Amino acid sequence: MDGTPPPGAVRAPLLAALRREVHDALVRLDLRASRDLALSGAANGASPDDLFTDVLRPALHDAVALLAPRERARRTRALASSVGATLEALRDGQEAPAPAVRRRCAVVAVGRGPLDALDGRAISDALDDAGWDVRELTPDTAPDEVRVLAARDCAELAVLPTSSATDVLVMAPAYRLLRRMADPPVIIACSLAGEDELARARGVGADDHVTSLADLLASIDRHLPGADKRRWGVRIQRPGDDLVLTPTGILDADSVARLRDVAASRSGTFARLLVEVGDVAERQPAGLRALGLWADEPGGPHVVDAPLAARERADLRWRGPAA
Structure with missing residues (x-):
């Protein structure tokens, strides 16, 4: 042991400081500054997933909460679009991952609101980088259609982003139908920058509930069965x-x-x-x-x-x- 702290211990203060600075930039509507701050975090070794989960998304959430009601809808769209462009720039700066020999299929539900759409995009990107073939579902996709699409594509994973306890209950019919498949996928509810709704999500049929992209990937590793194993x-x-x-x-x-x-x-x-x-x-x-x-x-x-x-x-x- 040489006394060197682990990488996570070094990055945590960096990410906490970046979150405050990015939040202040978003409140000022200085979108270029928020992007440059995130890119500086990447230059210091933080991953796009960590920057989104621990910096961009919570900073965006807190900045939106400060908006005046009459401005909230319009400015939320603008801020979410800017954060999405920043996330894309962060991923473009990564070395392209080696192609997987066999890409497993995942379905990701994308919400209707700008923040929900941003979360869905971040989840899809993280899964794509991890070697998944992602099928995105629109907000209008009926629960039975979710099941049909999952069966057609032999999906092994379903990620359902949720931003509130209400969303978890709204998705309950889809959870139940997926559970009744002969080979049900791993079902994970994901609330980025949201409340921990593990008990509620499991109560309606999800395998797990996570609140960050890193936890999502770790949960997939825990719950996904080996190749050719039935769920x-x-x-x-x-x-x-x-x-x-x-x-x-x-x-x-x-x-x-x-x-x-x-x-x-x-x-x-x-x-x-x-x-x-x-x-x-x-x-x-x-x-x-x-x-x-x-x-x-x-x-x-x-x-x-x-x-x-x-x-x-x-x-x-x-x-x-x-x-």
Whole structure:
């Protein structure tokens, strides 16, 4: 150890100072100064993703908040356009990444407002640099069309930028439809310079919620399965004393084993276990057999095809899942 601080420790003060200076420049509408400041950060070793997430986007957010209501719409468009041009200049200054042998497909929803559009553009650029083939979806894309496009292009990733808790709930129908695919993509909600809505996003079906481009790429690495592996997921609910597991994707012997692990890790914390298989997109005979054997064991789950009301759960008897 030579006492040299890690690169991140060196960049953090630089980025914090740049954020203040860029904010002041945007408030003054000195767009050239804000661009030059960002480029100086790049010259000092900061990446375009870090500069966008830690400098440009939060500075823009704070500058917009100071605008007078009568000027907000017009000036927000101008400021967002300038920050977008700065981000493009930062990426143009990078060495072009080596082409990937196989580019995996991602779908990115782009919001209607100027800040939402800017976030979508930044996310698409970051994914493209990371070797993804990006399909952008317009704000008018219906949830069912999102699912159709994801299936057509064999998308392995869906990134849905959200700028508020309301946006997370608006996207819930798309999350649920993506989850019901035989090979559901990794679904990540992304609120750049926004609030952490992890619990809310997971509650409507997302795998994760992130608030920066660096966290987005790290989350993809954590959640993306290996090549040729089918996606699997499970939603967990705790109504009363019950534990309710809702698997998604494919129901095979491996996914039943994972369900057993999920239940075992919570042993002693619930009075009754239910497995709802209504959202499973594909049921394999081996999975049905494994689930039936588990249900026949002492303390095994009740298996149902659809969510049950509290009274129905109270009167529950074993019913095997439909093939």
